[in-house]
Each structure stands twice: as C-alpha cells, then as structure tokens.
Amino acid sequence: MAKAPNAFGAFFPMEEVKTAVENMADEQQNLLDERALAEATSDPAARIEALRREIEHHTYLYYAQDAPEISDGAFDSLMRELRELEAAHPELVDPSSPTQRVGGYVGEQFAPVRHARRMYSLDNAMDLEELDAWIERVTEAFGRMVPVVCELKIDGSSIALTYEDGRLVRAATRGDGTTGEDVTANMRTVKDVPLRLREAALGGLRDAAAPVELRGEVYMPKSSFDALNAAAVANGKQAFANPRNAAAGSLRQKDPAITANRDLSTFIYAVADERALAVEGQWELLAWLREAGFHVNPDVELCETREAVHAFCERAIERREALPYEIDGVVVKVNAFAQQESMGYTARAPRWAVAFKFPPEEKTTLLHDITVQVGRTGKLTPVAEMEPVVVAGSTVARATLHNEDEVQRKDVRVGDTVIVRKAGDVIPEVLGPVLALRPADAAVWRMPATCPSCGSPVIREEGEVDFRCISIDCPAQALERLLHWASRGAMDIDGMGEEIVSRLVESGRLTDVADYYTLDEVELALLDMGRVNKDGEPIRLGSTVAKKLVAAIDGSRARPFSRALFGLGIRHVGKTIAELLAAAYPSIEALMEASEEDLAALDGVGPKIARSVYLFLRTPDNAAVIERLRKRGVAMADEAADPDEQLPQTLEGLTFVLTGSLVESGMTRDEAGAALKARGAKVSGSVSKKTSYVVAGEAAGSKYDKAVTLGVPVLDEAALLRILETGEVPE
CATH class of the missing domain: 2.40.50.140 (Nucleic acid-binding proteins)
Structure with missing residues (x-):
C-alpha cells in the first residue's frame, strides 16, 4: 500500500513516515494479538465478517481519509487470515469480500450498460474571460452570485459505479454518454473503490435498497504510467501515449489480474440522480462520498466570489506539474442541486457547470x-x-x-x-x-x-x-493509399492498421487496394510482425486477429459505392464529393463514361475536382485496380432506387450540419445524413449563415459553437428523429 500524496501533491517527509510506520507496526501487532484472543470463536462466519469489516475500515482510512492507522505488514496479515478462512469455508465467500478484488478470466465482459441518467460533457471556458462570462450567466439566472464548487479536472477515464443494498454490483465506462461498457470485474481490482459502502453513510441514502449510481474518474498516477511504459518498451511493446489512454486501456483488459497490476486509482465526485441521497448540493455530496468510503480529491473549494474562483484556478495552474496525477483544468459547478435543476441542460452539456481549460502547456x-x-x-x-x-x-x-x-x-x-x-x-x-x-x-x-x-x-x-x-509507383503513396482504403469513413476494415499494412507491403503481399480481397486467414495468421519473443522466435499475427481481419475485409465488400469512391483516394474527393458523385452516377461504369464537362456541371464539383476525377479514372493503372475490385466482389455500384419507394422530398432546399454522437438512435452521422438526403436535404460539413439547421448530438464540438454565434437554429437528436419520421421541420 504505497502512500498517496496529500493536497496538491505535497508529500510527507520520508523519515517521519518511516518512523511512524515502525511505531504503528509494533503497536498494531499488540492490538492484533489482543483482538485475536478476544474474537476467537467457533463461528468462522463471524470471524470472516469481522475481518472484512476491519480490512474495509483500514482501506477507508488509507484511501479516503489519507490517515492510515496500521502498517503494510499488519494489513497484509489481516488479508492473509481472511484468505485462509475463506479457502477453508468456500461457502462463505462473498463477491464484496476484499479478497475478491481480483477474480478469474471473465469472457463476457464489456456488455452494454445503460446509465441511470445520461453522462453529459462539459462546456469549456478557454480562458478567465470565458469563465467570467459563465459566472455572469449564472449570476443573471439567480440575480446574485451563488456559491459554486471548484474541483480539479482529472485527466482520466470516466466511470459509473452502481451500488445496491450498499454493495458494488456494476461498473461501466462512459461510452457514448447514454450506454457504456460493463467493466465490473476490472473495477473490483481497483483498491480505492469500496466493494461495500460504509455503514456510517448508509443513512444518507433515501432508500438503501434502491440502486444508486456514483460517478468519477479512473486515473493512473504519473509514476505508475512511467513504470508501465518503461516495462512495455523493455518488452518490445507499444508504449501508451498518456496516462489517460493507459487508464482507459487498463479498464478494458480481458483478464482482471492485468488491471490489478496497473495501479489505477479513482476520484469520485458525482451522483447520477441527486434525489437518491439526502444531500442538498455538491459540497455535501463530496462529504457524503468521503464518509461512504470513496477516494475524493481533497483539492476542492466552496467559492462565493468570482475572485475566489480565479484564485483556485491560478493555484491549480501553478501546482499542475507537482501533482502526482494529470489534470487539464478546473471544473466549476453551481453548488445547490435545486439551482442546478433550475438552470437545466443544453443539447450537449449542463448549464450549471463549466470546465476551465488550462492554457496550452x-x-x-x-x-x-x-x-x-x-x-x-x-x-x-x-x-x-x-x-x-x-x-x-x-x-x-x-x-x-x-x-x-x-x-x-x-x-x-x-x-x-x-x-x-x-x-x-x-x-x-x-x-x-x-x-x-x-x-x-x-x-x-x-x-x-x-x-x-x-x-x-x-x-x-x-x-x-x-x-x-509525380511518380505513380511511389512506395510511400502506396502505403498511404492502402491505409486510407481501410480507414473509417472509407471501407472501414477494422483492425487493419499501419503496422499490419506495412508488414504486408514489405512482404510483397499488398501492392494496391484490390489485393486486400485476396488475403486469407492462414497467410495472415503466419504474417511475421518483425519482432521476436523471449526465445528468439518471430512473433506472428496469430489466428485470432487473422480471423477478425478476414471477416472485416469480407464485410467491406458491401459498403456503399460512395465509400469505395472515397477510398480510392482521388485527389480533392472527400466524403461529401464522393456522395455527390455517387448520387449523380450510381455506378463506376456510369462515372467513367462521364465527360469532364459533365462532371464540372454538377453542383458542388467545379472544373478543378472534375479534372482530377476524369484523369484518375482514365489512368490505365487505376482502371485496372477498379476492375479487380469489381471482380473480387467490392460494390462498385449502388442498387437502383425504386421510384415508387422514394420518400417525399419535403426537406428540399434545406441544409443540415451534423455534429456530435447520436446516442438515442444509435445512428452514425453518415447514416443520419443519408436519411436526410433521402428526403431531399443537403448535408454539409461546415456551418455558415446559409445553414438551415445544426443537429447537435452528444459531445458536439466547434460546429455547435459556431451555430450559436451565427444564430443558426440548433436541434437535438429528438428533433432530428421527428424530422426523419414525419418529414416535417420544426416551426
């Protein structure tokens, strides 16, 4: 149990810690001996329960209170006795026991989990001026400056923990905000996550038997991240880009024992539905979370003035490097839950909170x-x-x-x-x-x-x-074209990344995109990845990955013609132009027969793009690749639409822009765009004064901000679904 730092990353002097630990070890051993005599009983169930309570108590003191009472050795002694008793009485083993933090392999992990309430993103304030603008909006809403809570913005991976009857029953990632992935087995291995809520806090639940979903961040300390990457490099593996990615990757390990060895920690700071608790605001919530046994960041402050908020942000910037974990800003929240409710939400974020982002380092x-x-x-x-x-x-x-x-x-x-x-x-x-x-x-x-x-x-x-x-035989261009064909938005061959494609190119197995459709499982499984194992033998791709790749390649054959057209990598032809060309010429044969003038006459194309497309399709080498693609089953034409089944063109003349993720319907933006186009709408990739509507899904970005600035109407996903269902636009 390595000691955690105190507030803002200041560590206790090591000599003082060493002396204190040695004294505690002696005193605690006497305490344990007395306890053992006092609690000796013929009832193993009572002893097991007493040990669990004792271990939970010391875990709470260590992680939640930053005030351990016993040494690591004494703690290990308690755990050892509990393991021995549970081994002797397997019928008494309980999932919430401290010994069950690391379970066995769980093959059905990562099932979808729907959150009790949507996990929203936060609007950003990129400087103090924007932060003041948010404070001004809050002040206007209530006629005065109301208390706000300032918290460090942890650069980790969001997590939702659900407890029933005080026991941890489920842990889920944020996912798309509405539905996450089940990572319960892995989160049980994170030592500062209580498997049972402390009894002292159960009175704070309005209904102790009802599920309560608590939220926070899983993070990896900087020192642990450095050690993990050093070990990865030493073993010839890819290093993680940053601690946030390392934490997220560690949560999705199939073997919980691997997660247990990744030294993850948490800070819990929110509840999905505040009505589940007998607290009135964020400040009280944080106090209850500490009492319940959660690791709550000590660097929080209840601020009643703009100057106090500024001071907290400035201190956070100054101490950022000294902290043992990564932060990327400060979260400022209206404290009172009733006031939060009155302010409500936009399509993407709560109005009652904002994330002050640090200046670029x-x-x-x-x-x-x-x-x-x-x-x-x-x-x-x-x-x-x-x-x-x-x-x-x-x-x-x-x-x-x-x-x-x-x-x-x-x-x-x-x-x-x-x-x-x-x-x-x-x-x-x-x-x-x-x-x-x-x-x-x-x-x-x-x-x-x-x-x-x-x-x-x-x-x-x-x-x-x-x-x-200007060389068409340039090897670098071949590699990039192959990667582009397999990328999302093009043919989306999941798993076909740069390392595998590079090895296939080096082996001579891939020379152009048509070669993808001649690969088989056996040769992919035997592909030499250019590394050796500890025995000096070459590392192969393996049958599991090979099987998935072949399935992904086969699935790409049926992608729409516009995706294949985009995947060919014609200069100046992005996704939107590819869709426009495919709509006008729904087969490769029709497109190849079109003249340069015909192409230039299309709305949105013009002479520069027309010439690029015309020359590309009439280059013999390119035409040969296209023919091989067609023969190998890649859809180089769209099925002809039945005129009788065409939807009424009620959206003709309207331009839509889509931003963010569509979580309620599960549609991708491409699918939603196609549905709008089917009713006659135009879908653009950028917002302008000519834009009719912007549809803002979860985590909408700069397009949403630009729409607000230009006064373009913004629709949420529910409005989009009504449009697609009825064909009618909002008044």
Whole structure:
C-alpha cells in the first residue's frame, strides 16, 4: 500500500513516515494479538465478517481519509487470515469480500450498460474571460452570485459505479454518454473503490435498497504510467501515449489480474440522480462520498466570489506539474442541486457547470532533424523530429510543419531549440525557435528536389503551397493509399492498421487496394510482425486477429459505392464529393463514361475536382485496380432506387450540419445524413449563415459553437428523429 500524496501533491517527509510506520507496526501487532484472543470463536462466519469489516475500515482510512492507522505488514496479515478462512469455508465467500478484488478470466465482459441518467460533457471556458462570462450567466439566472464548487479536472477515464443494498454490483465506462461498457470485474481490482459502502453513510441514502449510481474518474498516477511504459518498451511493446489512454486501456483488459497490476486509482465526485441521497448540493455530496468510503480529491473549494474562483484556478495552474496525477483544468459547478435543476441542460452539456481549460502547456526541446513524409496523393510534408519531451501529459517527439512556406515563416532550422505545445492539448505544434540558442551554422531548410521515398522529381504547381511526388509507383503513396482504403469513413476494415499494412507491403503481399480481397486467414495468421519473443522466435499475427481481419475485409465488400469512391483516394474527393458523385452516377461504369464537362456541371464539383476525377479514372493503372475490385466482389455500384419507394422530398432546399454522437438512435452521422438526403436535404460539413439547421448530438464540438454565434437554429437528436419520421421541420 504505497502512500498517496496529500493536497496538491505535497508529500510527507520520508523519515517521519518511516518512523511512524515502525511505531504503528509494533503497536498494531499488540492490538492484533489482543483482538485475536478476544474474537476467537467457533463461528468462522463471524470471524470472516469481522475481518472484512476491519480490512474495509483500514482501506477507508488509507484511501479516503489519507490517515492510515496500521502498517503494510499488519494489513497484509489481516488479508492473509481472511484468505485462509475463506479457502477453508468456500461457502462463505462473498463477491464484496476484499479478497475478491481480483477474480478469474471473465469472457463476457464489456456488455452494454445503460446509465441511470445520461453522462453529459462539459462546456469549456478557454480562458478567465470565458469563465467570467459563465459566472455572469449564472449570476443573471439567480440575480446574485451563488456559491459554486471548484474541483480539479482529472485527466482520466470516466466511470459509473452502481451500488445496491450498499454493495458494488456494476461498473461501466462512459461510452457514448447514454450506454457504456460493463467493466465490473476490472473495477473490483481497483483498491480505492469500496466493494461495500460504509455503514456510517448508509443513512444518507433515501432508500438503501434502491440502486444508486456514483460517478468519477479512473486515473493512473504519473509514476505508475512511467513504470508501465518503461516495462512495455523493455518488452518490445507499444508504449501508451498518456496516462489517460493507459487508464482507459487498463479498464478494458480481458483478464482482471492485468488491471490489478496497473495501479489505477479513482476520484469520485458525482451522483447520477441527486434525489437518491439526502444531500442538498455538491459540497455535501463530496462529504457524503468521503464518509461512504470513496477516494475524493481533497483539492476542492466552496467559492462565493468570482475572485475566489480565479484564485483556485491560478493555484491549480501553478501546482499542475507537482501533482502526482494529470489534470487539464478546473471544473466549476453551481453548488445547490435545486439551482442546478433550475438552470437545466443544453443539447450537449449542463448549464450549471463549466470546465476551465488550462492554457496550452509550452515546453522547449531540441530539433534534431526535419524529415519529409509522403502522403497518399504524393504531397510532401515536412515533419519536425525532436528530442522527446512531455507536453500536456504525453511524450512528443514529432510534429508536422505543414509545408515549406510554414517552415520559412516560423524560421525553424535543424539544431534549433524550439518551443512546443499541444493545440487544444491534443495536436503537437512547433511554435518557433529560441533564437538566442540557435547554433551559428544552422541553415535555412528547403524542400528536397526529389522524393525521399522513390527518388523521382517533385513539383510545385502554380498557386499551390504543397510540393508533390509525380511518380505513380511511389512506395510511400502506396502505403498511404492502402491505409486510407481501410480507414473509417472509407471501407472501414477494422483492425487493419499501419503496422499490419506495412508488414504486408514489405512482404510483397499488398501492392494496391484490390489485393486486400485476396488475403486469407492462414497467410495472415503466419504474417511475421518483425519482432521476436523471449526465445528468439518471430512473433506472428496469430489466428485470432487473422480471423477478425478476414471477416472485416469480407464485410467491406458491401459498403456503399460512395465509400469505395472515397477510398480510392482521388485527389480533392472527400466524403461529401464522393456522395455527390455517387448520387449523380450510381455506378463506376456510369462515372467513367462521364465527360469532364459533365462532371464540372454538377453542383458542388467545379472544373478543378472534375479534372482530377476524369484523369484518375482514365489512368490505365487505376482502371485496372477498379476492375479487380469489381471482380473480387467490392460494390462498385449502388442498387437502383425504386421510384415508387422514394420518400417525399419535403426537406428540399434545406441544409443540415451534423455534429456530435447520436446516442438515442444509435445512428452514425453518415447514416443520419443519408436519411436526410433521402428526403431531399443537403448535408454539409461546415456551418455558415446559409445553414438551415445544426443537429447537435452528444459531445458536439466547434460546429455547435459556431451555430450559436451565427444564430443558426440548433436541434437535438429528438428533433432530428421527428424530422426523419414525419418529414416535417420544426416551426
């Protein structure tokens, strides 16, 4: 039981801890001896229950109160006795026993679990000005500044824990907000999750027998993350990008014993339905959660002024690096539940809470080289190769520099010390050099005259910023085209990632996209992955993965024609243009017969795209690949629609934009878009003043914000379903 840090990451002095632990060990051994004599009984059930209560008590003191009373050795002694008694009396084993935190293999994990209430996202305040705007809206709603609770925003994986009769019965991931995945077996292994609520807190439940769903974050401490990645690298495995991904991945292990070894922790801070508890607000809820045995972050504050909120946020920014876990902001919530209810929700988030996001973290590191990456259309992209540096919780070693003009604008040179950040805490970005540290011989970087992949000349067309390789036999383009064909939005061959595709290309088994449809289970299972095991034998892909890949490949044959058209990687043809072309020419034969003028006349195409499509389809090598695809069963045409079954075109003239996830219907945005188009609507990928409606699902992003700014009507998913059912738009 390694000791956790106290508030804001400050650790107790190690010498004091050592002395205190030694004293506690001696005192506790005497206590245990007395207890053993006092509680010796011929009733093993009573002794087992007493041991469970004792262990639960010390677990609560350790994790929830940060105030252990006994040493690790004394705690282990209690656990050992309990295990021995349960082994001798298996009929007395209970799922909520502390010994049952690590169970056996569970094959039916990850079944869907519907949350008691939707788990909403939070609106973001990107700076103090936006935070003040939210405070002003709250103040206007109540005519005064009301108390708010400030909490650290833990950068982990959301979890929902359900208790019935005070016992943990279910744990589920956030999923799409409405339905998550069942990870109960794995969450039982997380030591700071109480398997039973403490009796002292049961009185806070309005109905102790009714289920209550409590929510929080599962996270991996920084030190544990570093150790996990070090072990992964030592064993030749892929390292996790950041602690958040490591926590999420650890929750989805098929073997709970693996999860148990990942050193996960939790902070619990919410209840799905506040009516289940006899508390009036967030501050009382946090106190009840601590009393119930949960690990609650100690760094919270009840604030009654704007200045107090600002001070909390500023302290959090200052202490961010010192904390033993990752945070990416501060969550500010209206305290009183009644006031929360009166403010309500938008389509995507509660109005009574906001996430103040930290300014992008900036670090400096050394730029070792600028390499060139060749894309599937031959585009050459300069990439910064840097000394690895941890930025916003993950290691950054590479970042795109976009094009030669951008390199010149930023004046970035090999050998520079550069400033790096993550745009939106996600995408690595090089801001520029530290000129004072520039080496005297640092040279201005220029795009090479030949392709680094095939050695062919590169060109830069007039009016364009990008350089391109003009060789159709360029190996780099082949790899990118193969990956694009298998990607989501194209043919969606699940599991066909870069590592597997690269090995298939290197082995000569894949040269173009038509070759996907000649792969079989046996050769995929035997595919050499370029690594060896501890015995020096080559690691193979394996039959399990091979079987799934073949099934995914077979399933992709029936994708709509527009998906195949997009997957071919024709320059300037994205998903929307592919759908438009497929609607006008519902077969590859019809599209290949269309003239350049016919294509240019289509609304939304124009001469530039028309020429690109026309030339691509008339290139002999490309036409040969298309013919092989058709012969191997890939749908290169859409079934002709029955005119009698065509829906009334009641949405003609209207433009919709879809954003976020559609959770109630389970539709993808593509499916919803197709349903709208079937009634005559146009579906766009961007919001403008000409947009008729924006449909905002779960976790709607910047398109929702732009719609609000432009005054474009925003519909929720329920309104969308009514439109699709009735064909009528809202008044």
